[in-house]
Amino acid sequence: MFRGFYTVASGMLSQQRRTEMLTNNMSNANTPGFKADQSAMRAFPEMLLQRFEQQSIPTENNLRLPFNQMVGSINTGVYMQEAMPKFIQGDLRETNINTDVALVDINIPASAENGLPGTVFFTVREPGGDIRYSRNGNFTVDGQGFLTSASGMYILNDAGNPIQLSSDRFTISEDGQLTGENGETARLGIAFADNPQRLIKEGDGLYRTEDGAPLAAAFGAAGVQFTLQQGFVEGSNVDVSRTMTDMLTAYRAFEANQKVLQAYDKSMEKAANEVGRVG
Template sequence: MLRGFYTAASGMLSQQRRTEMLTNNISNANTPGYKADQSSMRAFPKMFLNRMESLNLPVENKLTLPVSKNIGSLSTGVYMQESMPDFGQGAVTETQRSTDIALQDINSVINPETGRPGTALFTISNADGEIRYTRSGNFSLDAAGFLTTPGGHYILDDNGNRIQLQSENFTVGEDGMIQEGNLSVARLGIAYAEDPNGLVKEGDGLFRAEGGREIQSAYEMENLPFKLQQGFIEQSNVDASKTMTDMLTAYRAFEANQKILQAYDKSMDKAVNEIGRIG
């Protein structure tokens, strides 16, 4: 019976964590460039149960031998193994702001190991000067004229330098070249992740590569795997209606495990207080 407590409790914990993940997706449904998280559920290893018995041998000394009889397998619960961002393209909407730049995947290469396409990302520098990546293109100019994210992180060019502009009167080509008037100022730093599952979310729309390594430049590829649109913004790829349905499913699963746990609790109460009681 105690095994049942643990199995039901693990189901409740996994559904609670899944609900928290889905709630975070819903709260970021209007966050530009946000990539929705997806959960992966996995069962704990099964237990194989055996019953120890005694076998009486037909001999004069009544010799008995211990034997093991296979009963079967027992599931020991489930857990949320991991959550991974979905790097599918979000809807692109027009804002007519020169500092809004939408990044679109167009020639992504399918990764032969994962069977999924790669993705392009803006290259930025965080507060500690470390290289990070983002899909959020709602930029702005700070007081010194540097192109920054809403969180104050600096946008980098293809040489890893900060991009400083005179004003918001600049243009960005589909290939990432930034021009002020007839002068080419810089080229937006665009990285390409062949395996997006190797990226780790850090919050504030930032990603980092596992192990602290840097991702290759998208400009090193034969065909540019991206296209930039100035005056547009990529919205989040959260499907609000599907996410709400998934939340209700997770909640019902949590409730079902909760009722099972209550049933086990009542059975345990009877076993302790009623069974074997002397009248």
């Protein structure tokens, strides 16, 4: 009976986590460059049950020998694996805003680790100096003339330095070459992740490497082909209709587990209050 409680509770917790993940995807459906999370349900490792008994041997001293009786395997519940971003290209949205830039994947080689394509990122720097990576090209120019992300992080050039301009009237070529109104030049620092699933996802569409080491430069990387489009942003790759359907499925699965839990609870209450009652 208690085993049933644990199994049902694990099902409810996994569906709750899945619902939270899908809700986050839905809330970021209009966030530029956002990559939807995906997950899979997996069963906990099975356990092999054995019953320990003793068998009497008809001898003068009534010898009893222990032995194991095989019962069988049992599943110990379900859990949701770690949510992993889905790094596929989002739709391009034309904004006609000069500071908006979109990364467009053309040919990205597959990783030898998992067979999935890698991806390219803008390189940004946090106020504390830490390097992060993002697909959100919704840029702006701050009061000091630095090109920054929407959250105020510096956009870095291919040398790892912030880009300073005299105004927000600049042009960006398809190969990332930036030319300012007064002749300033820089090249956007685009990084390439061979296996982006190894990156750690943070808030605001930011990613970082596990060990803090910088990613390789995308320009000149073998087989990597991409362009930049000024006046566009890459939209989220969230499939809204599919996400809504998955949310309803997760909610119904949660409700089904909840009803089973209530049935277990009533059975335990009846066993505690009625079984063994002397009439």
